[in-house]
Amino acid sequence: MKKNYLFLISAFTLVFVSGSLLLNAQTSKPNPIPDDLKVIFKNSCMACHSDNGGGMAKAKLNFSKWDTYSQEKQAKKASSIGTVVLKGTMPPKSFIKSHPEVVLSDEQKAAVIKWSESFKND
Numbered sequence: 759m760k761k762n763y764l765f766l767i768s769a770f771t772l773v774f775v776s777g778s779l780l781l782n783a784q785t786s787k788p789n790p791i792p793d794d795l796k797v798i799f800k801n802s803c804m805a806c807h808s809d810n811g812g813g814m815a816k817a818k819l820n821f822s823k824w825d826t827y828s829q830e831k832q833a834k835k836a837s838s839i840g841t842v843v844l845k846g847t848m849p850p851k852s853f854i855k856s857h858p859e860v861v862l863s864d865e866q867k868a869a870v871i872k873w874s875e876s877f878k879n880d
Contacts, residue, residue, distance in 0.1 A: 788829050789877070791824055802866075807820060809823075833877040843862065843870045
């Protein structure tokens with residue numbers, strides 16, 4: 759009889775813990791983009807990387823859909839953003855030629871990189 763109770767208590771505990779973990783995973787909210795970075799992204803990125811953008815750029819990263827991305831996807835995208843900003847490959851030189859206003863200042867680059875690195879702590 760004691761074995762049955764022990765089994766029931768163990769099973770209940772397992773179900774409860776599993777349910778709690780699943781609920782936490784489902785209710786974790788993606789990270790919104792801070793307002794100061796929204797301004798940077800709107801000026802320098804969203805011409806290509808938004809619903810109004812086109813082709814491959816929009817397919818790789820769509821800021822219009824950022825809030826629909828899971829936390830994991832946001833973390834991967836943020837890491838990629840930080841990498842291309844650090845390397846200076848975004849915005850592309852071909853786009854900068856016709857849109858020099860999209861060039862990021864050193865302060866803007868630092869803010870984007872710092873933001874992208876903040877996902878490593880989540």
